[in-house]
Amino acid sequence: MLHGMLQRGRRANNTMDMHDLIRELREANKTKIVLLVADGLGGLPIEPGGKTELETARTPNLDALATEGTVGLSTPVAPGITPGSGPGHLGLFGFDPLRYQIGRGVLEALGIGVEVGPKDVAIRGNFCTIDGDGKVTDRRAGRIPTETCEKLVAKLRAGVKIEGVETLVEPVREYRLVIRFRGEGLGDDVCDTDPLSTGLHTLEPKAGEPGSEKTAKVASEFLRQAKEILKDERPANFLMMRGFARFPNIATMEDVYGLKSVAIAVYPMYRGLARLVGMTVVEPGKTLGDQFEVAKANWDKYDFFFIHYKYTDSTGEDGNFAKKVEMIEALDAEIPKLRALNPDVLMVTGDHSTPSRMRSHSFHPVPTLLWAPATTRPDLVTTFGERPCSQGGLGQFLAKDLMPLAMAHAGRLQKFGA
Amino acid sequence: MLHGMLQRGRRANNTMDMHDLIRELREANKTKIVLLVADGLGGLPIEPGGKTELETARTPNLDALATEGTVGLSTPVAPGITPGSGPGHLGLFGFDPLRYQIGRGVLEALGIGVEVGPKDVAIRGNFCTIDGDGKVTDRRAGRIPTETCEKLVAKLRAGVKIEGVETLVEPVREYRLVIRFRGEGLGDDVCDTDPLSTGLHTLEPKAGEPGSEKTAKVASEFLRQAKEILKDERPANFLMMRGFARFPNIATMEDVYGLKSVAIAVYPMYRGLARLVGMTVVEPGKTLGDQFEVAKANWDKYDFFFIHYKYTDSTGEDGNFAKKVEMIEALDAEIPKLRALNPDVLMVTGDHSTPSRMRSHSFHPVPTLLWAPATTRPDLVTTFGERPCSQGGLGQFLAKDLMPLAMAHAGRLQKFGA
Numbered sequence: 001m002l003h004g005m006l007q008r009g010r011r012a013n014n015t016m017d018m019h020d021l022i023r024e025l026r027e028a029n030k031t032k033i034v035l036l037v038a039d040g041l042g043g044l045p046i047e048p049g050g051k052t053e054l055e056t057a058r059t060p061n062l063d064a065l066a067t068e069g070t071v072g073l074s075t076p077v078a079p080g081i082t083p084g085s086g087p088g089h090l091g092l093f094g095f096d097p098l099r100y101q102i103g104r105g106v107l108e109a110l111g112i113g114v115e116v117g118p119k120d121v122a123i124r125g126n127f128c129t130i131d132g133d134g135k136v137t138d139r140r141a142g143r144i145p146t147e148t149c150e151k152l153v154a155k156l157r158a159g160v161k162i163e164g165v166e167t168l169v170e171p172v173r174e175y176r177l178v179i180r181f182r183g184e185g186l187g188d189d190v191c192d193t194d195p196l197s198t199g200l201h202t203l204e205p206k207a208g209e210p211g212s213e214k215t216a217k218v219a220s221e222f223l224r225q226a227k228e229i230l231k232d233e234r235p236a237n238f239l240m241m242r243g244f245a246r247f248p249n250i251a252t253m254e255d256v257y258g259l260k261s262v263a264i265a266v267y268p269m270y271r272g273l274a275r276l277v278g279m280t281v282v283e284p285g286k287t288l289g290d291q292f293e294v295a296k297a298n299w300d301k302y303d304f305f306f307i308h309y310k311y312t313d314s315t316g317e318d319g320n321f322a323k324k325v326e327m328i329e330a331l332d333a334e335i336p337k338l339r340a341l342n343p344d345v346l347m348v349t350g351d352h353s354t355p356s357r358m359r360s361h362s363f364h365p366v367p368t369l370l371w372a373p374a375t376t377r378p379d380l381v382t383t384f385g386e387r388p389c390s391q392g393g394l395g396q397f398l399a400k401d402l403m404p405l406a407m408a409h410a411g412r413l414q415k416f417g418a
Numbered sequence: 419m420l421h422g423m424l425q426r427g428r429r430a431n432n433t434m435d436m437h438d439l440i441r442e443l444r445e446a447n448k449t450k451i452v453l454l455v456a457d458g459l460g461g462l463p464i465e466p467g468g469k470t471e472l473e474t475a476r477t478p479n480l481d482a483l484a485t486e487g488t489v490g491l492s493t494p495v496a497p498g499i500t501p502g503s504g505p506g507h508l509g510l511f512g513f514d515p516l517r518y519q520i521g522r523g524v525l526e527a528l529g530i531g532v533e534v535g536p537k538d539v540a541i542r543g544n545f546c547t548i549d550g551d552g553k554v555t556d557r558r559a560g561r562i563p564t565e566t567c568e569k570l571v572a573k574l575r576a577g578v579k580i581e582g583v584e585t586l587v588e589p590v591r592e593y594r595l596v597i598r599f600r601g602e603g604l605g606d607d608v609c610d611t612d613p614l615s616t617g618l619h620t621l622e623p624k625a626g627e628p629g630s631e632k633t634a635k636v637a638s639e640f641l642r643q644a645k646e647i648l649k650d651e652r653p654a655n656f657l658m659m660r661g662f663a664r665f666p667n668i669a670t671m672e673d674v675y676g677l678k679s680v681a682i683a684v685y686p687m688y689r690g691l692a693r694l695v696g697m698t699v700v701e702p703g704k705t706l707g708d709q710f711e712v713a714k715a716n717w718d719k720y721d722f723f724f725i726h727y728k729y730t731d732s733t734g735e736d737g738n739f740a741k742k743v744e745m746i747e748a749l750d751a752e753i754p755k756l757r758a759l760n761p762d763v764l765m766v767t768g769d770h771s772t773p774s775r776m777r778s779h780s781f782h783p784v785p786t787l788l789w790a791p792a793t794t795r796p797d798l799v800t801t802f803g804e805r806p807c808s809q810g811g812l813g814q815f816l817a818k819d820l821m822p823l824a825m826a827h828a829g830r831l832q833k834f835g836a
Binding site: 409417 | 462491501526
């Protein structure tokens, strides 16, 4: 039985692909795995020597899980690398973010809830202003209000017709939009049309390889029609295209782990990321309490539950230390509902750190908790926080190693070798 | 001098092969390295929050080594992966278990002390029962007693004659046996003949690639003759073949590390694994005390001493927490004999964890101790146990990284680069 794996797995560098190994070793079980992602969970103290947001928060329920379970620090991508939401989540789903990369266009589309499938190319669009010679005078068209963006998008939808390809145009915010082409043979190796400074003509969308010629041609025709449709608008009388990207060639959670997986996430970006790896996306309600109720209602239907909580990140991005503490405490208060479901494996972590002191994502490793009553080897840690996690039994590890651990704790992996 | 290595090592994946690096950097020394493997050493508490077997055991001698030396947690294969004895030991010998895999047939042969060399294919055999149409009615031949197995094996030995190949047949236990073919050009890509359910004919041993055609032909002829020899036996009137496996293409300890290595192990499996990497196998006596005496008697002849202690695993497999504690204490009591030999580097670890609570091998990392009086950087840990090891100076590491550390502490590796 291992023979197939040996053949397949050794292609790359004479060692084995971890997903192939898991495919061979996995076995059925009725165990339930929950991954609760508190987005941007990790933080920093405001004052030198002070406590982080998580260390400041009163978290009796997370502390109980840390005491009974084991903790550590997760590095989302690689030491020193600050991840976006895409790589951050791929790592937690067990996909090496350096191997599986999600293009900008796809992420932008997922972020506004546009589905991206295997026949699609997604593109970030910018409305811009050009002069009579066609030279760019404002790359952001004076940051038009979102309302104007929506009106212009409606015009493009009504006007653009390209044969053999289905086009979709969606407003994002201000001068930003998303364009999606759907059809056969659409590669994504097409250069941006943004000249990157004013006083220059926009560039032609050129293909970098033969498989992307059709996309370049379609994009060029789209731009030609858009120029005509927008010609009398001011200030947004044209648009530029950036970040052409296809659906990544990525396996599903069911294919790799044999897990029927469901995403219970409020924000479109995370629903989209979950869809990329084949999770079913269900309506999450509004609050984390609602999300846990949805998990309960779907408990028998799935093996793996990805539950996403945004507010630890957004408060960090706002630089609001006190509010991030509050959001962590609000999460903690809901934990008993999750424990009441009796998951076999419960992980609480983040896709990256978002220290409110930095007002942005950061490269710092992420406090992570793994609780699995049947198989946890407890460590010496009794509270959930960055410092305690640095002393935990999970040590410091790459985020992509968390899923194999969860599979093991869930009794879903056979022994390797005799 | 490093140039050759760069050329060689970078072929595969543009980084360097660790064995090639060690081959280039190693230098002669008279230092002695001891690897004491307490099989299945790692454990779990029985009660939530309780102590593990190793933490429960009174181990003043191991604690002294932990105090003077440095400790950590070793991951045998990869996070979440539960290793068999083969991968577990290969890792400790410094061979990546995901790269060097030992087939089932070879492991089964090693486990009963059958030698496997470069010209051999080893196969697991099952006696089975077939009906008048040749269909399998019992895949285990009613679990015949070992005595019957031995008698049938004797008949096969006396009866089977295949030209151009040396055959060896050995009983294992009950319905299980080992078959070894020795000859030129014997590949191991041959499918199992077990149809995996009753009411079906056994399968023909088919080759998956041209280099294994000869093996398939030999196996087919073996089975033809066996069917004739066993036809009047009941219930075991035929046999099936599984896990065709060749000697793995693996370097020796001397080739990689320049270490003359000796294995002092009581059980055949571990003697066999040591032989695979070119260690000399000597008679171990019966007790761990005997094994240490044997090490003493051979002290001048070898550089590297692999000493294997089985009872921490077997008691764990039995689910006997108290007995495993006792076996750890028994090991601890012998440690002064080992210290009296004044090794330059002494490592105490396991090939995997075998928590008595799980009654099986597990994926949990393994407590590991490295003591090297001349070069150890002490850490804060003063007892040997899973929790203390999570705080140790070695951190969490892959088992395959232990041998390079041992080489370094033994003063056997030059500086890399100027």
